[in-house]
Amino acid sequence: MKRTTLFASILAFTIAFLVSYNLSAASGGPCGTYLSSDGLSEGECDSADVNASDIASLQRGAQIYMNYCLGCHSLKYARYKRVSEDLEIPLEMFQANLIFGDQKLGDLINIGMESKESKEWFGNSPPDLTLEAGLRGPDWIYTYLKSFYIDDSRPLGVNNKVYENVGMPHVLLEIQGEQFSVCKQIPDIASNGGIKQDPLTGEQLTRERCGFLEVKDGTGTQTAEEFDQSMKDLTNFLAYMTDPMKKERETLGVYVLLYLFIFTILSYLLYIEFKKDLH
Amino acid sequence: MVTKIMNWFDDRLPITATIERHLTKYPAPINMNIWYLAGVLLVVVLIIQLVSGIWLLMNYEATAEGAFASIQYIMRDVEYGYIIRYMHTTGASAFFALIYLHMFRGMMYGSYQKPRELLWVLGWITYLLLCMLGFTGYVLPWGQMSFWAAQVIMSLFGSIPFIGEELLTWIRGDYLISGITLNRLFAFHVVLLPLALIAVVFVHILALHEVGSNNPDGVDVKKFKDEDGIPLDTKPFFPYDVMHDLYAIGVFLIFFVTIMFFYPDGGGYVIEYVNYEAADNLKTPEHIVPSWYYTPFYAMLRAITFPLFGLSAKFLGFVVMAAGIAIFVALPWLDRSPVKSIKYKGIYSKFFLALFVVSFFVLGYLGTVTSTPARTLAAQIFTITYFAYFLLMPIYSKYEKCKPVPDRVYLS
Numbered sequence: 239m240k241r242t243t244l245f246a247s248i249l250a251f252t253i254a255f256l257v258s259y260n261l262s263a264a265s266g267g268p269c270g271t272y273l274s275s276d277g278l279s280e281g282e283c284d285s286a287d288v289n290a291s292d293i294a295s296l297q298r299g300a301q302i303y304m305n306y307c308l309g310c311h312s313l314k315y316a317r318y319k320r321v322s323e324d325l326e327i328p329l330e331m332f333q334a335n336l337i338f339g340d341q342k343l344g345d346l347i348n349i350g351m352e353s354k355e356s357k358e359w360f361g362n363s364p365p366d367l368t369l370e371a372g373l374r375g376p377d378w379i380y381t382y383l384k385s386f387y388i389d390d391s392r393p394l395g396v397n398n399k400v401y402e403n404v405g406m407p408h409v410l411l412e413i414q415g416e417q418f419s420v421c422k423q424i425p426d427i428a429s430n431g432g433i434k435q436d437p438l439t440g441e442q443l444t445r446e447r448c449g450f451l452e453v454k455d456g457t458g459t460q461t462a463e464e465f466d467q468s469m470k471d472l473t474n475f476l477a478y479m480t481d482p483m484k485k486e487r488e489t490l491g492v493y494v495l496l497y498l499f500i501f502t503i504l505s506y507l508l509y510i511e512f513k514k515d516l517h
Numbered sequence: 518m519v520t521k522i523m524n525w526f527d528d529r530l531p532i533t534a535t536i537e538r539h540l541t542k543y544p545a546p547i548n549m550n551i552w553y554l555a556g557v558l559l560v561v562v563l564i565i566q567l568v569s570g571i572w573l574l575m576n577y578e579a580t581a582e583g584a585f586a587s588i589q590y591i592m593r594d595v596e597y598g599y600i601i602r603y604m605h606t607t608g609a610s611a612f613f614a615l616i617y618l619h620m621f622r623g624m625m626y627g628s629y630q631k632p633r634e635l636l637w638v639l640g641w642i643t644y645l646l647l648c649m650l651g652f653t654g655y656v657l658p659w660g661q662m663s664f665w666a667a668q669v670i671m672s673l674f675g676s677i678p679f680i681g682e683e684l685l686t687w688i689r690g691d692y693l694i695s696g697i698t699l700n701r702l703f704a705f706h707v708v709l710l711p712l713a714l715i716a717v718v719f720v721h722i723l724a725l726h727e728v729g730s731n732n733p734d735g736v737d738v739k740k741f742k743d744e745d746g747i748p749l750d751t752k753p754f755f756p757y758d759v760m761h762d763l764y765a766i767g768v769f770l771i772f773f774v775t776i777m778f779f780y781p782d783g784g785g786y787v788i789e790y791v792n793y794e795a796a797d798n799l800k801t802p803e804h805i806v807p808s809w810y811y812t813p814f815y816a817m818l819r820a821i822t823f824p825l826f827g828l829s830a831k832f833l834g835f836v837v838m839a840a841g842i843a844i845f846v847a848l849p850w851l852d853r854s855p856v857k858s859i860k861y862k863g864i865y866s867k868f869f870l871a872l873f874v875v876s877f878f879v880l881g882y883l884g885t886v887t888s889t890p891a892r893t894l895a896a897q898i899f900t901i902t903y904f905a906y907f908l909l910m911p912i913y914s915k916y917e918k919c920k921p922v923p924d925r926v927y928l929s
Binding site for chain 1: 547586589590592593594599600752756757760761763764766767768770771774775777778779781782790791793794
């Protein structure tokens with residue numbers, strides 16, 4: 239038996255070695271060429287910190303969505319009424335401020351734009367976003383929303399770090415302001431993790447890194463922090479859209495688990511009692 | 518009064534006798550261990566799948582236009598619809614996890630050896646049916662991965678020489694995967710395959726109760742009986758195993774419910790993220806991966822990268838993949854060992870079984886990631902070691918030195 243264990247462990251170690259050093263070739267992160275604010279990692283998404291219990295954030299997100307996104311992006315698997323209930327927005331207020339046109343509360347959140355026409359306008363019809371947060375992940379959406387920058391070579395005048403050559407215009411430009419892709423000097427990091435210094439003067443060495451995003455002051459209605467928070471709210475709303483039953487599900491799950499724990503403990507005691515017969 | 522009614526029935530239908538034979542008085546070896554739980558849990562999951570499946574069916578729409586939206590309708594508008602659906606998706610993964618454990622138990626303790634060959638073959642058929650159920654069910658939500666997985670798997674039939682293309686069109690019922698394909702897979706998934714599965718599971722259990730359960734020592738417990746003809750080293754199924762199983766079911770359900778309510782996506786393994794997008798035949802996903810329970814075989818399919826004897830690499834890969842699934846059925850006739858349980862088998866059997874497990878897991882991992890030259894090489898090596906367990910078995914199981922098997926079960 240001991241030799242078997244030895245064989246097995248040698249094999250297991252070989253596998254672990256192979257897998258970690260040879261087989262898992264590191265590929266870029268999910269967020270395209272998005273550069274973290276310290277300039278050290280590329281393609282990693284920023285965290286959106288979604289929180290399904292933060293009703294205020296969800297309400298703000300819904301407001302942004304209905305005003306800026308719904309023109310093109312439907313939420314065709316969800317209904318207005320459910321959103322107003324889940325987000326604790328009174329029906330009358332919801333109807334007056336967040337439903338446009340003659341749609342009814344019980345309707346699915348559809349849009350008037352024909353996909354045939356939009357395909358002609360944008361090259362691709364804007365996707366439905368009900369399940370986008372499930373498909374891409376909230377962090378991707380959050381980072382994507384922050385990553386539009388002015389690029390005159392593109393037909394719509396903007397490009398995106400996360401989704402290169404995206405066909406979508408920067409709808410939130412008036413809030414965020416004009417963002418540009420710029421180059422900066424960043425500290426040069428040595429291979430041991432320390433900052434490289436000039437051996438004579440002791441000055442920190444820097445190198446140029448391009449691709450940082452920077453907003454031109456005073457061009458948007460919100461500050462950088464406010465805009466980040468708005469995008470977090472919008473992302474939170476989309477995460478809610480994908481999984482509107484999350485809160486209810488997790489609450490119910492706790493009760494089901496409690497029941498099962500009691501059931502299991504009782505059946506264990508019963509089992510122990512019967513087991514005594516066998517010896 | 519009750520006795521009278523029961524007698525009336527028993528004279529016309531052997532109800533009491535059947536219940537005693539298959540449930541209450543079925544003699545189960547006293548040394549059964551935790552591995553023996555997979556069987557009873559599989560029955561639990563089968564029931565979960567049947568019940569949740571019926572309720573899903575009440576609101577599912579089997580058309581290319583409506584399938585994807587009907588799933589979202591179930592998730593959002595049907596009362597507790599999300600519970601029904603997550604039960605079914607979690608159940609699918611649990612089904613495979615448990616059947617792999619169940620099969621491994623059989624391989625470890627030689628449960629396929631005489632007189633349980635037919636029992637093993639019947640079990641293998643349930644596994645095949647489960648694979649088909651898993652595949653057909655996976656297509657029904659009509660998401661991107663549903664569509665493209667169907668595309669990839671069905672195209673394998675197109676690689677068969679001479680008849681491939683025609684066969685493929687016949688299977689799909691169209692020149693490409695379409696609503697017609699969806700409808701036939703739907704018919705298989707909700708009628709034909711479950712009916713067959715229930716029937717085969719039923720016969721599997723009948724066969725089990727005919728030959729009796731094996732045990733971790735691989736000892737024939739029927740050799741020594743008491744004066745009533747009941748094997749000495751057994752206990753009646755009721756109440757001892759029922760109580761034991763009830764407790765085990767409780768523990769299992771705690772895990773099951775935790776995934777269902779708190780991690781229904783299972784990190785993208787229970788429900789793939791790509792399937793959040795509706796099927797689009799003009800847009801191929803970046804990399805197409807099967808569900809986790811098929812990945813070892815998918816890795817075998819991709820491992821064959823070279824044509825041979827005028828046969829395409831794709832067809833050869835298909836053959837190797839099919840052989841990887843089919844070869845389990847040959848185990849009773851590949852094993853020449855005089856002993857059943859791995860406990861008493863020799864060092865080679867132990868080594869090759871360990872090698873098999875490692876191969877299965879590594880192939881499973883390789884099937885989930887995109888291929889690189891290094892990974893393809895690894896997949897080729899581990900495909901060989903996977904098959905080595907089976908194909909070399911007639912040799913190593915015959916010539917190795919086994920330990921003596923005790924007459925009766927040994928309780929530690």
